[in-house]
Amino acid sequence: xxxxREKKTAPVKxxxxxxxxxxxxxxxxxxDANDDKIYFMAxxxxxxxxxxxxxxxxxxxxxxxxxxxxFLDEEIGAGDVQYCDTTWLEKRKKDVVGFIVxxxxxxxxxxxxxxxxxxxxxxxxxxxxxxxxRRTFAGIELDFNPQTDIVEFDHNGATLDxxxxxxxxxxxxxxxPEAQMLIIKTPAGKILHTGDWTFNDDIPIEAPTxxxxxxxxxxxxxxxxxxxxxxxxxxxxxxxxxxQVRETLTEIMKNAPGRVxxxxxxxxxxxxxxxxxxxxAAGRVAAIKERSNPNPVPYVGLPEFREMGISFGYLNKxxxxxxxxxxxxxxxxxxxxxxxxxxxxxAMLTRLCHGQVKELKLQPTDTVVFSAIIIxxxxxxxxxxxxxxxRMGIKTHTIFDTxxxxxxxxxxxxxxxxxxxxxxxxxxVPMHGDYINEMLNGKMAMERGGAKHMMxxxxxxxxxxxxxxxPYVAETxxxxxxxxxxxxxxxxxxxxxxNRKKIxxxxxxxxxxxxxxxxFLKGTPEVSSAGIFESDETGFMKRQIQIEITRAIDGLTKxxxxxxxxxxxxxxxxxxxVVRAALGADKKPQYSVHFVQK
Numbered sequence: 001x002x003x004x005r006e007k008k009t010a011p012v013k014x015x016x017x018x019x020x021x022x023x024x025x026x027x028x029x030x031x032d033a034n035d036d037k038i039y040f041m042a043x044x045x046x047x048x049x050x051x052x053x054x055x056x057x058x059x060x061x062x063x064x065x066x067x068x069x070x071f072l073d074e075e076i077g078a079g080d081v082q083y084c085d086t087t088w089l090e091k092r093k094k095d096v097v098g099f100i101v102x103x104x105x106x107x108x109x110x111x112x113x114x115x116x117x118x119x120x121x122x123x124x125x126x127x128x129x130x131x132x133x134r135r136t137f138a139g140i141e142l143d144f145n146p147q148t149d150i151v152e153f154d155h156n157g158a159t160l161d162x163x164x165x166x167x168x169x170x171x172x173x174x175x176x177p178e179a180q181m182l183i184i185k186t187p188a189g190k191i192l193h194t195g196d197w198t199f200n201d202d203i204p205i206e207a208p209t210x211x212x213x214x215x216x217x218x219x220x221x222x223x224x225x226x227x228x229x230x231x232x233x234x235x236x237x238x239x240x241x242x243x244q245v246r247e248t249l250t251e252i253m254k255n256a257p258g259r260v261x262x263x264x265x266x267x268x269x270x271x272x273x274x275x276x277x278x279x280x281a282a283g284r285v286a287a288i289k290e291r292s293n294p295n296p297v298p299y300v301g302l303p304e305f306r307e308m309g310i311s312f313g314y315l316n317k318x319x320x321x322x323x324x325x326x327x328x329x330x331x332x333x334x335x336x337x338x339x340x341x342x343x344x345x346x347a348m349l350t351r352l353c354h355g356q357v358k359e360l361k362l363q364p365t366d367t368v369v370f371s372a373i374i375i376x377x378x379x380x381x382x383x384x385x386x387x388x389x390x391r392m393g394i395k396t397h398t399i400f401d402t403x404x405x406x407x408x409x410x411x412x413x414x415x416x417x418x419x420x421x422x423x424x425x426x427x428x429v430p431m432h433g434d435y436i437n438e439m440l441n442g443k444m445a446m447e448r449g450g451a452k453h454m455m456x457x458x459x460x461x462x463x464x465x466x467x468x469x470x471p472y473v474a475e476t477x478x479x480x481x482x483x484x485x486x487x488x489x490x491x492x493x494x495x496x497x498x499n500r501k502k503i504x505x506x507x508x509x510x511x512x513x514x515x516x517x518x519x520f521l522k523g524t525p526e527v528s529s530a531g532i533f534e535s536d537e538t539g540f541m542k543r544q545i546q547i548e549i550t551r552a553i554d555g556l557t558k559x560x561x562x563x564x565x566x567x568x569x570x571x572x573x574x575x576x577x578v579v580r581a582a583l584g585a586d587k588k589p590q591y592s593v594h595f596v597q598k
Contacts, residue, residue, distance in 0.1 A: 032060030038188045040227065040429065041462040043084040043479055044070060047435050049231060049376050050107040051481065053084045054193070054431070057462070058186045059164050062092055064099045064121075065182065065193055069110035070481055083111035085480040090118055098122040098151075098162050102195025103179040104129035104267060113140060114484060122148075124162065126155035126178040131308055132267075135300045155180070157210065170210040172197040175268050175409025177206060177314055183217050189224035189467045192217055192423065196229050196432065199415045200407055202241035203270045205314045211422070218423030218449075224465045226425035226449070228416075230433030230441040235412030240404050245371065246274035248404040252397055253282035258331040258365030260284070263341040263349050264372045264406075266302040269309040271371060271407075272337055276319040279335035287321040289338040289348050292357055302339050302348075323360070331365065341372035343381025350381075353388045364393035371406050373399060416441060420449030427453045427471050429463065507531030508590040509579070511549065511571050514598045519561030522598035525549045525571075532579060532589060541582055548574035568593045 038058045044051035051070030056063045070082040089096065098121045101109050109129050113136055116123065123133065134146045144150075153160060153169060155178035160167040168183040174196050182193040201208035217223060253260050260279075264271050272288075279286035290303050303322075309315035323336055340349025349368070351357050368389055374382045389396050399406050411419065428445030430438035435456070442454035453471055455463055460479035465471050512526040525546050533541040552574040553567060560566045572591050580587050 035059065036188050037464045037466040037474075038184075038186050038191065038224065039462050039464055039474065040191070040225070041477075042431065042457065042459045043086065043089065044068070044459055044481065045432050046457055046459050047433075047438065049433065051082065051084060051111075052108050052432060053086075053111070054227070055089065056165065056184055056191070058188065060095055061164050062089065062096045063162060063165050063167075063184070064089070064096060066102055066108040066195070067099055067110075067112045067115050068105070068107040070107070081110070081114075081484045082481050083114055083484070085482050086115055086118060088477050088479075093119055096121050097165065098124055100160070100162070100167060100182065101125035101129050102182065102193070103174055104132050104176050105196065108196070109133065113137060113142060114482075116144070116149075117142065120144075120149070122151050122162075124151045124153060124160055124167075126180065127152055127312065128155070128176070128178045128308065131311075132300050135304060139299055156207070157213070170213045171207060172209045172214075173200050173203055173206065174198060175200075175265065175270070175407070177269055177312070181214070189222045189465065190217065190220060191224055191465070192226045192228075192425065194226070194228045196231070196409055198232075198239055198409055198411045199418060200239050200241055200409070202243045204243070205270050205273050214419075215422045218425075222467065223423075223425050224467060225427040225429050225471070226423055226445065226451075227429045227431050228419075228441055228445070229410060230430040230437040231410035232408055232412045233416060233430075233433060233437040233440040233444070235408075236414075237412065238414045239412060240407040242270050242274050242407050244404040245271065245407050246278050248402065249275060249278035249369065249371070250281045252367065252369060252402075253278055253284055253335055256332075256367040256395075258363060258367070259334045259336060260367045260369065261336050261338060261349070262369045262371050263338050264370075265341065266339050267305050269305065269314045272306070272309065272320060273315055275335065275337050275371075276315070282335070284333050284335040285321065285326045285329060286319065286335045286337065287323045287326045289323045289336050289360065292351075292359065302337075327359075331363070340385070341370055341382075342375050342378040343383075343385050349385060353385055353392075362389075362392060362394060366394050368394055368396045369402075369405060370396065370398045373406060373408065413440075413444070416444050417448050420444050420447075424450045426468075427451060427455060427465060429455050429457065506588045506590065508592060509545070509575050510592045510594075511545075511575070512594045512596055513549075513553075513567060513571070514596045515567070516598050518558070519553075519556070519564070519567060521550060521553055527575075529589075532583070541578060544578045545575050548577055564595065567595075 038056065041055045043053040043055060045054060050068065052066040052068040054065040056065065096119055101123065109132065112123065112133060130150050130152050133150060137144050155171060157170045164186060166185040168185065169180040172179050172181045179195060179197060181195060181197065184191045184193060199209060249262065262275050276286040288302050288306055306315065306320060310317055320337065326334055338348040340347035343350055352360065352362050386396060397405055425445065428442045428451040430441035433441065438456050442456055445451040446454055455471055457463060460477045461473045462475040463471055464474040508530045509532055510528045514521065514523040516522050527542050527545050549571050552570040556566060556570060571593050575591060579589055
């Protein structure tokens with residue numbers, strides 16, 4: 001066990017006493033200084049998948065667990081990434097003691113590159129996510145000190161002094177190396193925060209879950225609560241193992257007439273290892289498809305994860321080659337791992353389907369294996385790949401037609417029942433899953449784990465916990481998300497996005513008014529549109545809008561036309577009269593009016 005301790009600074013004397021801080025829901029005599037409850041809140045990660053960011057509070061200090069990306073809302077129609085709005089937490093920046101990472105998936109660490117610069121507090125994690133963060137931060141030229149801003153701890157288990165919290169970590173299996181469960185300890189009691197986990201203990205590259213420590217903490221009477229992953233609570237079948245996936249891939253590779261392409265998650269090093277062993281057993285040579293562009297890129301992708309796997313001993317150098325090193329082998333000797341299992345726009349499989357990879361073309365004799373589930377929100381993109389490959393005459397294997405082609409990183413009902421046979425919290429707080437899966441998780445915690453209370457929370461609800469007492473929501477804050485579009489941060493209620501949604505649903509009308517300084521028209525209004533009358537070949541709707549706008553503005557008094565807002569309203573009313581008559585009363589286009597002084 002490794003023990004990492006933060007540096008402690010001497011207390012600073014204040015010239016005048018400040019009023020004690022309180023949160024709503026405290027008893028009248030309580031302040032942060034003497035409140036002996038521990039609080040839990042999610043800024044993201046409850047009642048949905050992804051965007052995990054959890055906050056623990058004790059004695060006025062805040063510990064953040066994970067800081068992940070979300071899955072973009074399709075209604076937004078733009079943006080690159082989505083993550084939690086941290087405005088509330090930024091107001092308490094000086095009391096944030098650090099970030100601790102459970103594992104290296106993007107929905108748990110991907111937002112740190114945007115959120116960490118706002119806080120600049122230590123990030124505690126194992127070597128695998130630490131290396132991802134170092135490469136990511138360096139790629140975007142983020143100003144940080146990799147020796148001090150990231151504090152590594154042993155992936156086999158560690159004890160961290162992050163005052164006023166003590167955090168113990170221990171290993172659990174997941175679909176990415178070095179996943180950790182956390183035991184968050186304070187004098188008020190202990191909390192088990194599972195992160196993402198499953199009992200897939202047939203993973204040759206790692207040790208199995210530390211069941212001994214899990215049983216110890218699970219039977220501790222001071223275990224106030226268990227915050228538990230709920231992603232796959234509704235799955236009734238026993239977990240598929242990585243070695244089962246290896247056997248499936250082996251059979252597919254033995255029977256395939258040409259090249260075999262396997263697409264999956266690029267940081268799932270155990271899957272890449274199983275892919276390599278399957279290829280060897282089938283008489284093939286395993287490789288990854290490297291990028292077409294040899295220039296460095298500011299993100300961590302499949303080639304970098306291969307390097308990290310070799311560096312940390314999860315892969316051998318001769319397990320997986322680069323495609324450029326095996327491309328001259330006969331097709332029946334090649335097995336190629338690549339990105340694109342979710343239909344991402346710039347991923348290798350998507351580009352291959354579009355014929356955009358000069359050095360590699362798909363052939364009807366190829367076989368493509370989707371060794372992954374479909375992440376919620378990506379169904380349409382993945383369906384496109386399925387259909388595109390079918391039209392090309394390429395045989396595919398997916399979770400829908402081939403057993404044991406993928407092993408999930410999340411526990412289903414059999415694993416959760418085993419978990420709650422060992423873990424007996426006072427309070428169950430299901431997290432990281434849609435509502436029905438959180439409910440199923442909580443019910444198992446009560447039925448099998450003996451939990452006295454189940455709290456299915458919303459993001460922003462601050463839960464108060466104390467030993468032997470009923471939990472309650474002490475405070476509720478407003479939570480939202482931020483979308484990063486290029487270099488611009490936009491909030492969920494940004495007017496730009498509202499306008500885009502309206503234009504997408506109802507179209508837009510653009511009007512240019514030639515007016516003099518008194519507001520009189522000095523020519524015919526120019527009218528164009530998006531999604532309204534592009535197909536109006538006769539120009540009837542456009543001419544009618546011009547006529548109605550002219551009539552409306554001519555009908556204004558001298559006083560009314562001096563106010564441009566009145567001119568804009570006249571344009572909207574006149575245009576609506578034509579548009580709704582032609583397209584229906586429910587049509588509500590977005591209007592944009594520009595003035596040209598004549």
